[in-house]
Amino acid sequence: MTNKIYESFEESVADVFIGATIMVGTFVGPGGFPYFLVKALTKQGAKNLTIIAVTSGNIGSTLFFDDIGVLFKQKQVRKIITTFPISISPSRPTEAEKQILAGGVELELVPLGTLAERIRAGGAGIPAFYTPTGAGTIAEKGKEKRRFGGRGYLLEHALKADYAFIRAYKADKLGNLIYRGTQRHINPVMAQAAEVTVAEVDEIAETGELDPENIHTPGIFVKRIIKVKEDQGFPRHLERNFMRA
Amino acid sequence: MKERLSREVIAMRVARELFDGAVVNLGIGIPTLVSNFIPEGKTIIFQSENGVLGFGQVVDQEGFSEKADIDFINAGGQYITPLPGMCFFNLAESFAMIRGGHIDVAILGAIEVSEKGDLANWMIPSRKVGGIGGGMDLAFNAKKVIVATEHTTKDGKPKIVKRCRAPLTAPKCVGLIVTDIAVVEVTKCGLVLKEFAPGWQVQEIQALTEPKLHVAKNLKEMEL
Numbered sequence: 001m002t003n004k005i006y007e008s009f010e011e012s013v014a015d016v017f018i019g020a021t022i023m024v025g026t027f028v029g030p031g032g033f034p035y036f037l038v039k040a041l042t043k044q045g046a047k048n049l050t051i052i053a054v055t056s057g058n059i060g061s062t063l064f065f066d067d068i069g070v071l072f073k074q075k076q077v078r079k080i081i082t083t084f085p086i087s088i089s090p091s092r093p094t095e096a097e098k099q100i101l102a103g104g105v106e107l108e109l110v111p112l113g114t115l116a117e118r119i120r121a122g123g124a125g126i127p128a129f130y131t132p133t134g135a136g137t138i139a140e141k142g143k144e145k146r147r148f149g150g151r152g153y154l155l156e157h158a159l160k161a162d163y164a165f166i167r168a169y170k171a172d173k174l175g176n177l178i179y180r181g182t183q184r185h186i187n188p189v190m191a192q193a194a195e196v197t198v199a200e201v202d203e204i205a206e207t208g209e210l211d212p213e214n215i216h217t218p219g220i221f222v223k224r225i226i227k228v229k230e231d232q233g234f235p236r237h238l239e240r241n242f243m244r245a
Numbered sequence: 246m247k248e249r250l251s252r253e254v255i256a257m258r259v260a261r262e263l264f265d266g267a268v269v270n271l272g273i274g275i276p277t278l279v280s281n282f283i284p285e286g287k288t289i290i291f292q293s294e295n296g297v298l299g300f301g302q303v304v305d306q307e308g309f310s311e312k313a314d315i316d317f318i319n320a321g322g323q324y325i326t327p328l329p330g331m332c333f334f335n336l337a338e339s340f341a342m343i344r345g346g347h348i349d350v351a352i353l354g355a356i357e358v359s360e361k362g363d364l365a366n367w368m369i370p371s372r373k374v375g376g377i378g379g380g381m382d383l384a385f386n387a388k389k390v391i392v393a394t395e396h397t398t399k400d401g402k403p404k405i406v407k408r409c410r411a412p413l414t415a416p417k418c419v420g421l422i423v424t425d426i427a428v429v430e431v432t433k434c435g436l437v438l439k440e441f442a443p444g445w446q447v448q449e450i451q452a453l454t455e456p457k458l459h460v461a462k463n464l465k466e467m468e469l
Contacts, residue, residue: 027295027318027320028295028318028320028321028322029315029318029322030315031315031316031317031318032316054336055376059322060322083376083377083378083379084376084377084378085374085376086372086374086375086376090369090372097374100374101373101374107374109375109377110377111377111378111379111381111382112294112336112340112377112378112379112381112382113294113336113339113340113343113344113379113381113382114382116335116336116337116339116340117337117340117344119337120337131344132344132385132386133344133381133382133385133386134381134385135385136413136415136416137381137412137413137414137415137416138412138413139377139381169316179333180316181297181314181316181317181333182293182295182296182297182316182317182318182319182333183315183316184296184333184334184335185295185296185335185336186335186336187335188335189335189336189337216335
């Protein structure tokens with residue numbers, strides 16, 4: 001068996017190539033975000049990337065951590081496929097938003113449910129599917145339309161990636177994963193849709209220690225596992241007020 | 246200027262629409278406040294797009310540092326409190342719930358609502374880029390869509406319009422509009438004014454609404 005456990009974040013992202021497509025587990029805030037993998041990617045420096053993520057980072061002015069927005073600050077992104085490329089406050093545009101408007105980054109804007117299902121389909125060997133969401137809005141532009149049972153649907157194509165950077169709570173040495181709370185979000189979906197899935201985790205258990213009845217991501221979907229060291233601080237000891245109550 | 250209802254009171258009025266056992270998704274803004282006003286004796290199951298069902302109230306300032314946990318948030322990024330029986334799931338499953346018609350009521354904010362019940366709530370046209378999020382899937386697929394919003398924009402322009410100028414979230418999806426001055430139902434025959442805020446006359450509400458309002462036979466003052 002190949003050893004899936006990596007000792008350094010740098011090493012775990014070293015082979016990311018120019019022009020790669022990378023899925024990154026994101027929602028709002030640091031929960032379930034592969035913070036150290038993204039940080040390592042900024043050091044590694046691969047450019048011209050296509051990023052697939054729920055947001056393009058820096059959504060709220062009170063987010064006190066370096067989220068996926070750092071990849072835009074470093075000008076590593078050529079295209080973003082996302083549902084939320086803007087900040088909540090129009091007066092504080094995100095780095096991605098600025099680059100999209102300036103023409104430096106291509107945007108493919110997707111309703112969130114369609115994004116999740118396109119990734120799910122990519123991992124499940126389904127090339128395309130029909131969804132009602134978006135029919136009769138600008139989301140239907142350029143898409144095949146079809147009616148089923150009197151309702152309009154749009155043909156949406158699956159998404160796959162060269163890499164998925166995800167965040168989980170516990171792994172075992174085979175790559176089986178367990179998530180904690182809403183950290184799960186898009187991570188298990190992305191884990192299935194990439195050639196190389198790299199999981200950043202809090203703990204790595206011995207094989208057999210995790211309850212087989214409660215595995216969220218089966219190990220064969222995960223190629224690389226890397227543990228966040230306690231002294232690295234994230235995420236438990238991060239500034240907790242990332243969003244005010 | 247006549248007095249308008251606060252955001253909390255709008256939320257309180259919306260909460261009265263929810264039936265016992267309803268599965269409800271709350272959008273960002275006024276809708277979020279609805280969870281604070283669930284009538285006694287009713288159990289509402291809240292769903293949030295990021296993959297959580299059956300959670301409790303949003304963590305408030307009191308006890309914030311102990312209760313706030315980055316792995317327990319709603320889709321708006323607010324910290325949530327756990328309830329017995331809550332569960333977590335991934336985004337594909339979350340949107341299977343939404344797209345599959347398992348959400349009874351979606352309560353959403355609005356930039357504009359048209360007289361046909363078209364909803365626009367994801368992009369201010371002048372900004373040129375918008376964020377769709379889960380709103381489009383909810384507007385298309387929830388069994389009922391209630392809009393909770395101020396009746397007019399900050400500059401006093403009607404948000405209930407003949408045709409939406411902002412890009413649509415979904416056509417013909419809104420069932421009920423609750424604002425700071427009125428409750429308006431969207432019907433096949435047009436908009437029906439059902440309730441008015443205390444002190445407001447029909448013609449005053451009409452003056453702040455672009456399309457024609459039909460007055461309900463049993464028009465009444467908003468009850469909370």
